[in-house]
Amino acid sequence: xxxxxxxxxxxxLERLAAVIPHVGRAYASGRNTDVGPDREPTxxxxxxxxxxxxxxxxxxxxxxxxxxxxxxxxxxxEEVFWRSYFKGHLExxxxxxxxxxxxxxxxxxxxxxxxxxRRVYESGVxxxxxxxxxxxxxxxxxxxxxxxxxxxxxxASIWIFTLRLPWALGADFFLRHxxxxxxxxxxxxxxxxxxxxxxxxxxxxxxDNIRRYTxxxxxxxxxxxxxxxxxxxxxxxLKPLPRPDPIxxxxxxxxxxxxxxxxxxxxxxEAKVVRIGCLLAHPPDAVVHVRxxxxxxxxxxxxxxxxxxxxxxxxxxxxxAGDLPIVTPWAPVGPxxxxxxxxxxRIRRRWDDLTWPRATRGYFQVKTAIPSILxxxxxx
Numbered sequence: 001x002x003x004x005x006x007x008x009x010x011x012x013l014e015r016l017a018a019v020i021p022h023v024g025r026a027y028a029s030g031r032n033t034d035v036g037p038d039r040e041p042t043x044x045x046x047x048x049x050x051x052x053x054x055x056x057x058x059x060x061x062x063x064x065x066x067x068x069x070x071x072x073x074x075x076x077x078e079e080v081f082w083r084s085y086f087k088g089h090l091e092x093x094x095x096x097x098x099x100x101x102x103x104x105x106x107x108x109x110x111x112x113x114x115x116x117x118r119r120v121y122e123s124g125v126x127x128x129x130x131x132x133x134x135x136x137x138x139x140x141x142x143x144x145x146x147x148x149x150x151x152x153x154x155x156a157s158i159w160i161f162t163l164r165l166p167w168a169l170g171a172d173f174f175l176r177h178x179x180x181x182x183x184x185x186x187x188x189x190x191x192x193x194x195x196x197x198x199x200x201x202x203x204x205x206x207x208d209n210i211r212r213y214t215x216x217x218x219x220x221x222x223x224x225x226x227x228x229x230x231x232x233x234x235x236x237x238l239k240p241l242p243r244p245d246p247i248x249x250x251x252x253x254x255x256x257x258x259x260x261x262x263x264x265x266x267x268x269x270e271a272k273v274v275r276i277g278c279l280l281a282h283p284p285d286a287v288v289h290v291r292x293x294x295x296x297x298x299x300x301x302x303x304x305x306x307x308x309x310x311x312x313x314x315x316x317x318x319x320x321a322g323d324l325p326i327v328t329p330w331a332p333v334g335p336x337x338x339x340x341x342x343x344x345x346r347i348r349r350r351w352d353d354l355t356w357p358r359a360t361r362g363y364f365q366v367k368t369a370i371p372s373i374l375x376x377x378x379x380x
Contacts, residue, residue: 012049024068028075034148047180088359103168133218145179157205161227183334195229253321260329261301277316
């Protein structure tokens, strides 16, 4: 299993170089198998770096195309675009995030007042349900901050349909523990499993599928393999994608946050960065290893920004920017966006401008546009 103890851009580039030779046809055929925490994963494990934009999506896609070409690397490239799709979808339906936060609070109230539900919840997060595989994944997540993507789907399905626990509490458990926990990907993936994202279409964890894709390591019994979708009220309202702000001319203060930590590549135009601040907005109740990863990634970004722009960099304490206009990279819906000062100018990367407007419904809109997006964005 790869280590996430070094959360820097240098480590991200090293990981990218190590996995790119393996993201062709072998990736497409083997990526669904969870080989366990003691072996190198069949996925790339680039997501902790992409989540914080220590790596850019176009960098990863360009490297895959250069190594394998569009056909052999197609499945891997689609996985990169899924991340952008989820971000764009949540950006245009922000009520999903609001509902999720409310459901987490409601769920916590329920487990505080309902002893039966509390016992099931506590056994679920502790990995003591007696369900083969599920308990192992719960412990692996808590101990390492990581789960294979397929295991995440199995876990979520068992949590919702076999244990009958609130889906939002499961999503909260993931977001607090995953070192690559992304508000959009995490929330919408749990909703997809529950039958809320594609309404009425659920993901059912099946014992034969788990046996097959864990190489026979797990064979759970008693799963609900014919579940019915969770229901909710009216679908979340579609909102127009907000426009980025114009970039001020002259001297500015640059504010960094955890959703974009590659400041050297920001499209700042003619603005001159003379001061740099940082905002650390962790997921609520994030565990120690998530906070440490965030802090290390931010420290690395501040050092790089200080060297690149030639000015001081540090925490965004009160009055840190003085009278300078504050400019910040766009923070998608989530903790960073909620914590940004209202008077900051938010700038958006071209990649997001190309993908997010196509993410208002299902993934198919993005998938069919991938060739044109790549022609428009990538310099080959």
